[in-house]
Amino acid sequence: MQVYLLAMKPTDSVGRGFLPAARRLGLRLTLLTDRPDAYLGHGTDAAVRGPADSAPGEAPEDEVRWDGVEVLRCDVGDARAVIGRISAHRAPDAVFTNSDHLQTQAALAATYFGLPAKDWRAALRTKDKAEMRRHLAASGADTVWSAEIAPDDAVAARLRTLQVPYPCVVKPREGVASEDVFLAEDAAGLARRCEEIRTRRPGAALVVEEYLPGTLYTLETVGDADGLRPLGGFRTLLSPPPHFVERRMTYVPRHPEPVTGTVLSQLRSLGVGLGACHTEFVVHEGRARIIEVNYRAVGDHGDLLLAELLGVPLFERVLELHLGAPLSDGLRPNDGAAARIDYVCAERAGVLSSAPAAVDENAAGLRLAYRPLRPTGERHDLHHTNRDYLGILRTLGPDQPSVDRAADRFLTSHRWEITE
Incomplete structure (x- = not known):
């Protein structure tokens, strides 16, 4: 059975978990990534460049092998590119990802091919922290004070419109691994943290929400x-x-x-x-x-x-x-x-x-x-x-x-x- 796994950088979850699991199940695994070079020399067996059982017209420089697994270059952040890459290769039996960033794309691709799929709307809601808060509140499941600072918002001007409860937490709307997540005790601290994040992530959408103790x-x-x-x-x-x-x-x-x-x-x-x-x-x-x-x-x-x-x-x-x-x-x-x-x-x-x-x-x-x-x-x-x-x-x-x-x-x- 043919499984396509969407990934960005190499992770132990894939390299030590899902990859050997696919081998034990006898699955044919193809890894789609926007950074195949990151897999060169990463893992128990050094990845090597070269044809990877490619279909006609596929460029070898877009392919590597990683621990014996076929790795193909693909703009995995774009569901249309994922669908096109799979469609031009081998028929899929599953499209899967363990990446926070690629759940919606994998869900849309699996849905397109009529395969078992996560609800792409759930994948989007859980990745987008502002949308998650809005949906939980609208459904009556839980209400947490939160506000979004859009990519084109001027931070200072946007903060002046908000009645923020302090202490609060500010974080990127689609961030991971506690990256740029801060506790702010007051308005001055919040403004400073927002500007710090925007300096490192120009144009990033931010979420400000009440701090939940416990x-x-x-x-x-x-x-x-x-x-x-x-x-x-x-x-x-x-x-x-x-x-x-x-x-x-x-x-x-x-x-x-x-x-x-x-x-x-x-x-x-x-x-x-x-x-x-x-x-x-x-x-x-x-x-x-x-x-x-x-x-x-x-x-x-x-x-x-x-x-x-x-x-x-x-x-x-x-x-x-x-x-x-x-x-x-x-x-x-x-x-x-x-x-x-x-x-x-x-x-x-x-x-x-x-x-x-x-x-x-x-x-x-x-x-x-x-x-x-x-x-x-x-x-x-x-x-x-x-x-x-x-x-x-x-x-x-x-x-x-x-x-x-x-x-x-x-x-x-x-x-x-x-x-x-």
Whole structure:
């Protein structure tokens, strides 16, 4: 069966998750991307240039192979280009993406070819943070004060028209990974942050919304045409304000039923169904309120940890959903396991001069895996996003105290040194 996977830059979710899953299922996978050169030398097998079983008229310079997978150049941000590229190649059995940026395009392409597809309107609503707030309010699911600063709006003039409740949060309308997301305590701080973002992102649309207090959690779901199923979620520890960088996620097999019910109801209101979905929400005084919805599998190795602790081939099951299979009964929360994932963050700009290598440990019922994300000797700026991650530690065991002790022991016994 032929699966087209839309992607931008290489990610571990694809390289370590969906790509090997497609191989195990015996699928023929073609990766469409606007940056094929990014896949050269990235992965377990170096990608190479050359014909990739191309159709007549396709230029070899638009093709590479990545870990044996056919990679074709395509303007994946344009649904028409995606449809044209697929139509001129091989007939598809599924069109899929795990990218935040490409869900609407993949949904439209799958719909065009009559394949199992996410509702493109749900994909758009979840990606566009302003539209998500408007839709939730209009449907009666939840109302959060929010306002949009359009690309052609003058920031200062637009802010003068708003009755902003402080503290508030400002962020790009279609941003990801806490990039340029800030807490603002007052009008002066909000104006300053808006201008900062516009300097880095000229013409970007922004969203200003009320700050929702509470403990941050996630709900991980999978769905088919008949409904959504929760797989549990995570309790998330963030960096200190004004930034919102994830520092740790601890597995929660089951949230309280009223909380899960509220979040699932809001997801259904948005139209979320087919495939994987990663939803961030806060709970304050027992009330759950959505922060944002990422209509894809949880990232930053959270999906790798989830697959491991659930004990089922999660990536395969997600791909099968996009091929029209029903939800597997094996996709259930794991009430008998504890797990956490730690993100080692750079605290300042500079050169990473010393850091541990990759580690895998399996003893006394505990499994620990550390993966470095940045090579030593390279200099990096400080971004206050997941681009500051130096490495990721995944720890899984029979109970939370054992997991916490093992993770803390690893983190305190290793050093990550940054020099100017």
